Amino acid sequence: MQEIAKVTLENELDLILAHKRTMKLAELACLSLSAQTTFATAVSEVSRSIIDGRQKGTLTLCIDTGSHEKYIVARLQDGKKHSEKSLEGLAYAKRLVNKYELVDKANATTVELYFYVAPPFRIDIQKLDEWRSVFRNEPPISPYEELKRKNEQLQDLSEKIQKSEAEYRTLTNSLPLIIFSLDFSGKLLYANEWLLRYTGETLNSLNTNGWQKVVHPDDVHSFMHLLESKVPAGPSAIQTQARLKHKINDVFLWHQVSLSAFINDKGVPQYWIGYIVDIHAQKVYEETLKDNFELKQTQAQLQENQVQLEKIIGELNRSNEELEQFAYIASHDLQEPVRKLLFYSDFLQKKYADGIDQTGKGFLKNMQDSAMRMRTLILDLLSFSQVNKAQVQFKETDLNEVVAVALQDLGILIQEKNAKITVGNLPVVMGDGRMMRQLFENLISNAVKFSHPGIEPEISITCTLKAGMYEICVEDNGIGFDEKYLEQMFHLFQRLHSRDHYGGTGLGLAICRKITELHRGKISANSTEGEGSVFYINLPVDIKL
Known part of the structure; x- marks a missing residue:
């Protein structure tokens, strides 16, 4: 079944339009004027019943080329359930056509009216496209028809846009990365499901509360600077790297964020298209290589330090040996002269005190005090070294x-x-x-x-x-x-x-x-x-x- 044209059925003007288009299709199929009128009358009868029932319906004009015989078909759909007896006009319409079908569903009724045609030409894809073009380009007979056509075109365009958006959403959700779009002030316009899966945040929450809960504190500045960047000249993308928190385990993982400006046919930038890709494994690998390089440098430095340390230890051992030698000298060689100094100064003070004046006695006492301090110092140094x-x-x-x-x-x-x-x-x-x-x-x-x-x-x-x-x-x-x-x-x-x-x-x-x-x-x-x-x-x- 090949669809050629469609009419929505809501009022009397639509009934006129349905009759006119049915006549036109019958004319294109080379039916006689009486046959055209007969088929259009059958279609009008059922269409009037749908409009009188105050239900929005549709008329779809088709060509049935599936069998040896060819038919022009009027498919009428009503948003209400009907029986053959309750649908007024069908009793008369079915006597005007070669065959008909009525299908009742839960909340809808479909009537198909078939009228036999035998045109002197072959009905192929090219011919069908030619007939569709006739209906698209047919001049309107009234302002209402013009508005109706524009409305149908808008509805058709809307359906195509919705279908395109659904396909785009399905495609972006199937890819294992975050895809989003935002205006030049940094406000999110769209994001696929991966954003919610990973961050637990929606467009509204991110636009309201910002990215601070999602982006690592050390990376927030560069991340926000990227989102607020000016549009670069040419098709080049701008990028940065940032750590984003996973909602399940609150772990920050490295991601690469890329922005490219979407430019319309006139070369005017419209908004940003962004991609966020998980690069944590690559980042860890790079950090591991860097750490290995630094480790080798550290090992080389440690070896050098080890050589220096061994040298210092050798010098310390030598110093300890010298200290031990000093302790030996302090305990033997130095103590003996100090002991004699104390002995003779004490002897002079006791035996020859009468022959020494006060100045000499003062010098003698100072010498004895100095000798005592020297002995104390020697004993303390010996204790410390031991x-x-x-x-x-x-x-x-x-x-x-x-x-x-x-x-x-x-x-x-x-x-x-x-x-x-x-x-x-x-x-x-x-x-x-x-x-x-x-x-x-x-x-x-x-x-x-x-x-x-x-x-x-x-x-x-x-x-x-x-x-x-x-x-x-x-x-x-x-x-x-x-x-x-x-x-x-x-x-x-x-x-x-x-x-x-x-x-x-x-x-x-x-x-x-x-x-x-x-x-x-x-x-x-x-x-x-x-x-x-x-x-x-x-x-x-x-x-x-």
């Missing part, structure tokens, strides 16, 4: 016993200052007892020494357990210090007070830090100048040797 990791003997050490021995060794100093020392319950740790005793002796002697003149020193030693570490606190009521000098105090030869007021070599706290670090711990302090100090020793509960 605090060596290789010499640490880890075993269970009761710190209560260690502190008791340290207090006994400092008994004279404690008695001179009339110091009050309280010791809480201390733990048993894995450590070197000799080094632990030296650690506490240094801290207690400092607390006694750096006390306010005329005020009895009060010192407390306590311990608490914190996060797998013993924190031992040595607190005093002494002169304190400014905490900005805290790090400086634990370095060699660093003093915060003049030698005239408080003696010492500046090595005591450096020795404390070294002992603590050898026991996998650390030492720190808090203080307010003039209000005392608290030194914290943190030692692990379990030491893995």
Whole structure:
């Protein structure tokens, strides 16, 4: 069945138009005037019944070339269900045609009227196209017919556009990438289903709330700059790369965003057409290559550093050997001259005091004091050099016993200052007892020494357990210090007070830090100048040797 022309049936004017077009088709099929009138009358009868029933119907004029006999066919469709008896006009129309068919469906009725033709020419595709052209180009007989034709053309165009849009939507939804269009202000006009599938956002939500929830914060600026770009000259596309969040697992994946301007036949840009393609695998591959390259560079740098480190270790070993040699000299060769210097200066002071004037006695006392400081410095340097990791003997050490021995060794100093020392319950740790005793002796002697003149020193030693570490606190009521000098105090030869007021070599706290670090711990302090100090020793509960 080949369709030639179509008429919508709504009013009396449509009935005239249906009659006219039916007559025209019969004329083209070479029917006689009486046969034309007969067929047109049959069509008009059924058409009037459809219009009178106040139902919108259609008349489609066709050619049936499917069999040996040829027919012109009028297919009339009504939006209402009819029986043969209820459709007025059919009883008369069926007597005017060669055959008819009536098909009832749920909510519609179709009547087909067949009229035999035998034209003196062959009805082929070319002839059918020629007849269609006649109806398309036929001049209207009234303004109504012109409006009707324009309306039908618009409806036909609308159907084609809708079909085209449906095909475009089906095509874009079948492709595994996001396809969209937007105006030059960045407002989305269309997007395929992949946008919703991936981001969970619709056109309205993106136009209202923007892309901030979808695009990675570090990429939002470049992404929005792309959407608001000016149209480039020529057909070139503009691109950027951005990470977009997947709605299912909230993971940001790399995508490439491309925009191309859609230009009409007159060369005027209309809107953007955009594509968003998943390039995460490619990006990961590129980053892996980059990381491998950087890794090779790092390995080369590490090898170079290893050479430098071995060189430095060699120099450190040499320095340690020299330090050990110095310690040997300090313990033997240097101590002997200082001992003799102290002996003879003391001998002169006792045996020949009457023969020396006051100025000489002053010089003699200064010499003796200098010799004493030299001996103290030598002994402290020897102690510091002997605090060596290789010499640490880890075993269970009761710190209560260690502190008791340290207090006994400092008994004279404690008695001179009339110091009050309280010791809480201390733990048993894995450590070197000799080094632990030296650690506490240094801290207690400092607390006694750096006390306010005329005020009895009060010192407390306590311990608490914190996060797998013993924190031992040595607190005093002494002169304190400014905490900005805290790090400086634990370095060699660093003093915060003049030698005239408080003696010492500046090595005591450096020795404390070294002992603590050898026991996998650390030492720190808090203080307010003039209000005392608290030194914290943190030692692990379990030491893995």
